[in-house]
Amino acid sequence: DIVMTQSPDSLAVSLGERATINCKSSQSLFYSATNNTYLAWYQHKRGQPPKLLIFWASTRGSGVPDRFSGSGSGTDFTLTISSLQAEDVAVYYCQQYYRNPPWTFGQGTRVEIK
Amino acid sequence: EVQLVESGGGLVQPGGSLRVSCEASGFIFSGFWMSWVRQAPGKGLEWVADIKKDGSEKFYVDPVKGRFTISRDNAKNSLHLHMTSLRVEDTAVYYCVRGTTTLVRNWYFDLWGRGTLVTVSS
Numbered sequence: 428d429i430v431m432t433q434s435p436d437s438l439a440v441s442l443g444e445r446a447t448i449n450c451k452s453s454q455s456l457f458y459s460a461t462n463n464t465y466l467a468w469y470q471h472k473r474g475q476p477p478k479l480l481i482f483w484a485s486t487r488g489s490g491v492p493d494r495f496s497g498s499g500s501g502t503d504f505t506l507t508i509s510s511l512q513a514e515d516v517a518v519y520y521c522q523q524y525y526r527n528p529p530w531t532f533g534q535g536t537r538v539e540i541k
Numbered sequence: 542e543v544q545l546v547e548s549g550g551g552l553v554q555p556g557g558s559l560r561v562s563c564e565a566s567g568f569i570f571s572g573f574w575m576s577w578v579r580q581a582p583g584k585g586l587e588w589v590a591d592i593k594k595d596g597s598e599k600f601y602v603d604p605v606k607g608r609f610t611i612s613r614d615n616a617k618n619s620l621h622l623h624m625t626s627l628r629v630e631d632t633a634v635y636y637c638v639r640g641t642t643t644l645v646r647n648w649y650f651d652l653w654g655r656g657t658l659v660t661v662s663s
Contacts, residue, residue: 467649469586476636476653477586478580488651521585524648528600530588 429453429523433533439541445453446508448536450521455501456484458526465525468497468506471535480519481506508538516540543567543652545637548645550634550657563620563637571595571615574640574647577622579633580656587633590622591640591647600647604630627661634658 430453430528434521440446470483483499484504494509508515521533549561571620577589584655589599590611599611620637639652 465648471586471652476655477650478653479649479651482649482651518585522586522588522649524646526621527646528588528591529602530591530647532586532588 429456429525429531431521431523431531431533433519433536435467435536436534437537437539439539440508440511441541442513443510444541446511446515446538447532448506448519448521449526449537450499450504450506450533451508452502452504452525454525456504456523456525457501458466464500465523466496466497466499467522467524469522469532471520476541477520478504488498511538513540545639545652545654547635547637547654547657548589550635552660552661552662553627554663555627555629555661557661558623558625559627559659560621560623561635561659562622563654565618565620565637565639568639568652570618572642574643575611575620575639576640576647576650577611577615577620578636578638578653579631580636581630581633584652589635592620593647594642594652624659627659629661632659632661 435487464484466484469477471477485497518535576591592611608626612621634656636656637654638650639646
């Protein structure tokens with residue numbers, strides 16, 4: 428199974444500042460036959476269901492503000508919130524969907540306001 | 542409105558059985574892979590099972606293989622998870638999740654229900 432490891436486990440960022448979350452996979456998520464990278468990011472706010480933010484490592488989901496961006500390749504990925512807003516307080520998860528199940532998530536990164 | 546609504550959670554004793562269900566609305570249910578994802582108290586997200594659009598293929602995470610069965614009724618826009626031989630470690634919020642429209646495999650999850658809590662305890 429592909430193991431997903433996020434860092435840090437939590438971070439506190441001032442409003443308007445940049446938040447950066449890292450995700451590392453135990454094997455490459457790039458499949459040359461399709462030229463795609465099989466990684467997604469989700470936002471999970473307390474009391475709400477998770478929400479898809481990013482898929483294919485860098486494509487924003489429907490209605491996702493452009494302050495959220497995904498980058499990376501191979502085994503190393505980053506979710507960046509360019510200017511943290513109060514409504515961005517949440518736990519963020521990366522997830523791999525490379526070729527065959529089981530699909531696995533990172534352990535989550537909690538983002539708070541400093 | 543596009544939504545997923547789970548039901549059927551509750552308290553069950555270890556070794557017992559339970560079926561949780563999900564009603565989909567606002568989209569063409571038969572056009573999507575569907576999944577269950579769970580979250581144990583204080584823990585992260587764990588994918589549990591996938592079912593193909595027509596129900597012809599099913600996949601499970603190892604800890605639930607042989608105990609859980611995912612099924613769907615496209616005529617009723619409903620998804621189910623039948624859980625047997627339940628263990629304390631199966632305690633979690635179970636989310637009904639919409640996957641993708643792809644032919645061969647499910648990919649990411651773009652619509653989530655609010656979840657139903659399953660508690661396994663004596």
